[in-house]
Amino acid sequence: QQQVKQSPQSLIVQKGGISIINCAYENTAFDYFPWYQQFPGKGPALLIAIRPDVSEKKEGRFTISFNKSAKQFSLHIMDSQPGDSATYFCAASITSGTYKYIFGTGTRLKVLA
Amino acid sequence: DAGITQSPRYKITETGRQVTLMCHQTWSHSYMFWYRQDLGHGLRLIYYSAAADITDKGEVPDGYVVSRSKTENFPLTLESATRSQTSVYFCATRLAGSSSYEQYFGPGTRLTVT
Numbered sequence: 001q002q003q004v005k006q007s008p009q010s011l012i013v014q015k016g017g018i019s020i021i022n023c024a025y026e027n028t029a030f031d032y033f034p035w036y037q038q039f040p041g042k043g044p045a046l047l048i049a050i051r052p053d054v055s056e057k058k059e060g061r062f063t064i065s066f067n068k069s070a071k072q073f074s075l076h077i078m079d080s081q082p083g084d085s086a087t088y089f090c091a092a093s094i095t096s097g098t099y100k101y102i103f104g105t106g107t108r109l110k111v112l113a
Numbered sequence: 114d115a116g117i118t119q120s121p122r123y124k125i126t127e128t129g130r131q132v133t134l135m136c137h138q139t140w141s142h143s144y145m146f147w148y149r150q151d152l153g154h155g156l157r158l159i160y161y162s163a164a165a166d167i168t169d170k171g172e173v174p175d176g177y178v179v180s181r182s183k184t185e186n187f188p189l190t191l192e193s194a195t196r197s198q199t200s201v202y203f204c205a206t207r208l209a210g211s212s213s214y215e216q217y218f219g220p221g222t223r224l225t226v227t
Contacts, residue, residue, distance in 0.1 A: 002172075009153075032214050036218075042220060043205075043218030043220050044156070044203070044218045045218065049215070089155055091156075093214060099144055099214060100158055101156075101216060103148075106155045
């Protein structure tokens with residue numbers, strides 16, 4: 001029940017295309033869903049996050065869509081650029097608890113120029 | 114502003130040896146975390162700490178020991194390294210009371226156990 005399932009494992013997109021990464025969770029107590037971006041040789045960094053009281057959050061080219069009833073959330077990268085090539089992790093957390101994250105297994109995105 | 118530093122950045126050790134990975138932060142964040150990153154498993158929490166002298170287990174604590182005598186330091190010790198502990202280790206921090214819930218990650222330590 002503590003798992004966060006992420007797909008696909010890898011993704012190749014043409015420059016200018018839309019990248020979509022999906023995550024699903026079981027524990028309905030989760031109430032904070034961040035996405036982290038990691039470049040090779042670096043630590044992950046927060047990209048965008050959402051709380052379950054909204055169905056969508058947009059920051060520039062990055063959008064999180066959240067479906068509470070389906071217990072799913074996804075990251076959409078519009079107009080994907082080669083500089084977006086990185087590994088993306090979704091995560092889930094219970095904010096009233098110990099602030100631990102449960103991470104998905106990651107998606108390696110490659111955007112072709 | 115150094116933020117989070119991890120040392121060493123790379124380490125090769127032999128099976129059975131004790132290894133300590135260091136994490137230091139300059140922000141005085143209350144929460145500190147240790148994760149390991151393995152292909153196909155993502156990031157898994159090893160141990161975390163809510164404050165100095167307060168630590169607790171995460172998902173995969175076996176074979177690891179932590180301590181936190183000072184707010185800024187959170188060392189991770191592998192008491193007797195095994196090949197299965199070959200991984201990239203990340204330290205992270207979080208500011209208590211922050212409404213953003215963001216965790217800040219260090220640059221990582223790549224550990225190879227031969």
